[in-house]
Amino acid sequence: MKVDLDKKRIEFQGEDGQTLSIYWDNRGEPYRQGLTFCLKENYDTLAYVFLEAQELRAVRDLLNRLYS
Numbered sequence: 001m002k003v004d005l006d007k008k009r010i011e012f013q014g015e016d017g018q019t020l021s022i023y024w025d026n027r028g029e030p031y032r033q034g035l036t037f038c039l040k041e042n043y044d045t046l047a048y049v050f051l052e053a054q055e056l057r058a059v060r061d062l063l064n065r066l067y068s
Contacts, residue, residue, distance in 0.1 A: 023038075
């Protein structure tokens with residue numbers, strides 16, 4: 001796991017060359033802020049998922065219930 005707090009990015013390395021990057025992002029039209037989850041394998045992007053702030057709060061609440 002690599003964390004770059006200045007860039008607000010965290011990366012997890014998989015066993016077979018996969019990388020999951022999670023980073024703060026913003027999107028336009030309409031303007032939204034949240035996190036982007038990017039899954040790559042050997043430099044090929046497999047998927048992007050963008051979660052807005054209210055969705056992230058729901059994920060946080062779920063994780064708190066599961067692991068508390």
